[in-house]
Amino acid sequence: MSFPSVNPTGTSAWKRLSELRANEQPRLQDLFKADPERAARYSMQWEDFYVDCSKTHLTQEIHEALLALAEEVKLDDAIKAQFSGVHINQTEDRAVMHMALRNFSDMKPEVAEVLSQMKTFSEAVISGSWKGHTGKSITDVVNIGIGGSDLGPDMVVEALRNQRNHLNIHFVSNVEGDHVVESLKGLDPETTLFIIVSKSFTTQETLMNAQTIRKWFLQHAAEDQIAKHFVAVSTNIPAVKDFGIDPNNIFTMWDWVGGRFSLWSAVGLSIACAIGYDQYEELLRGAHAMDQHFTQTSFEQNLPVTLALISIWYNNFLGAESEAVIPYTQYLTKLVPYLQQAIMESNGKGVDRNGDVINYQTGTIVWGSTGTNAQHAFFQLIHQGTKVIPADFIGFKKDQHNQKAHQDALMANFIAQTQALMTGTDGQSLDSPFKVFTGDRPTNTILIDELSPNSLGKLIALYEHKLFTQGVIWNIFSYDQWGVQLGKVLAKNTLSDIESGSVSAGHDASTAALLRKLGE
Ligand code: F6P
DSSP states (O other): OOOOOOOGGGSHHHHHHHHHHHSOOOOHHHHHHHOTTHHHHTEEEETTEEEEOTTSOOOHHHHHHHHHHHHHTTHHHHHHHHHTTOOOBGGGTBOOOGGGGGOTTSOOHHHHHHHHHHHHHHHHHHHTOSBOTTSOBOOEEEEEOOGGGTHHHHHHHHHTGGGOOSOEEEEEOOSOHHHHHHHHTTOOTTTEEEEEEOSSSOOHHHHHHHHHHHHHHHTTSOGGGGGGTEEEEESOHHHHHHHTOOGGGEEEOOTTSOGGGOTTTGGGHHHHHHHOHHHHHHHHHHHHHHHHHHHHSOGGGOHHHHHHHHHHIIIIISOOOEEEEEESSGGGTTHHHHHIIIIIIHHOOOBOTTSOBOOSOOOOEEEOOOTTGGGGTTHHHHHHSSSOOOEEEEEEEEOSSOOHHHHHHHHHHHHHHHHHHHHTTTTOOOSOGGGOOOOOOOEEEEEEEEOOHHHHHHHHHHHHHHHHHHHHHHTOOTTOOHHHHHHHHHHHHHHHHHHHTOOOTTOOHHHHHHHHHHHO
16 A cells, blocks of 8 residues: 555646636525525534535535545545555655554554553542652643644643643743743742653753753752653653653653644643543544544545545635634634644645645645634634635534523624625625625534534544645645754754854855844
């Protein structure tokens, strides 16, 4: 089984889509008028998810051509290759198997072992039987990590805030000293536990922050007490040991887990501490259910595939460069930054799987924030601006605190906005051109019964599989991130100049001037 590599622009489906693009595009409202069954035709109910794609410009012809594109690029083979452990991350020669971390139908023994280690550890911390160096129980847990070693756990811990126990969970990510110092303010070294999370254990930000925090801790306790307050999650066991972490406190992960897909591994330890292991497992089970849906459902009824295809239509044929994600719950306030790494680090590529420079659009720009706040911020541009911005509206039928009046108002906005984006001010007689809303602006609505660990797991996996599907169609390697690696190397050069106070040769004039300015 190999990972297919098909240039999408060479397929007959791409040609067909280009022809369809050249036709005059029907307006959304006309599509509804022409087809009374449209809402049902382009909506899917799967478990507790109702996904309505009818307010997009999909037509039968476009949909068929997009499905044909998926066939022609051999999406089916690509999915099989990924799930069977083929090294589809070819530029790093690695498999991509984060789905194995949540595969309770057929769990790898090493995964089960780490999950059991996480269970024992998190239960000890939550119950208070894990003691700090003066015999007190833990009150605060600090996750030290960046990128995938931060964004996923931080997002989930925030999203499931209502399921949390008494532990205070903090996240330190930025190399900025002010961030570290602010995070340490108010923490008690007797009752704080630090989880150093770094897949590579070479990341500058994480190691520097961990060293600073270690020094802070040693101002209050002896070196031999470190084991009671520092644990680590990494694939790089020798480096973790060198840092002085007790081997019993190391949670391993594997090179087949990409950083931005790692919250399902021991990187999720802070989540297990925050909500308890059983609830953490529910998150994994939700994601596993989405994995099964993705691998077992026809593309026509497949949620991640459908969302991916719609996105391809807008991105590659209708000139949309970005997509908005608008969750209608404050609990998902960190979803967009999380998705930005997952999607943009994965699909921001300009060379195809044959090593050739690409001459079509790839990765979408993802942005957004929670509704209704977003309505009072950037929605003006979505309603009346000049750009096409397809948006995903994510809402929950039930709120967490039974605030019916608020929930009704929230949902009224949630539904009214997608309606307004579609209809605009059509049919209204207005006294001013400035009040005209053209409408015809596309949205997907993802309506979920309730925000829970299980449904959150499904939602995250939905976007994971969507981005994978798009990467397959664009014929790019979604699972490397050489662009970020370059930044890491460049920063080393500028750091040695800043530390030495001299500007070395080889910098461009702007960079050299900035380095000199910094030293003034
Ligand atoms: O940001 C680039 C990156 O390599 C991400 O892919 C990763 O999530 C992050 O750095 C952190 O890496 P590590 O877990 O190895 O410290």
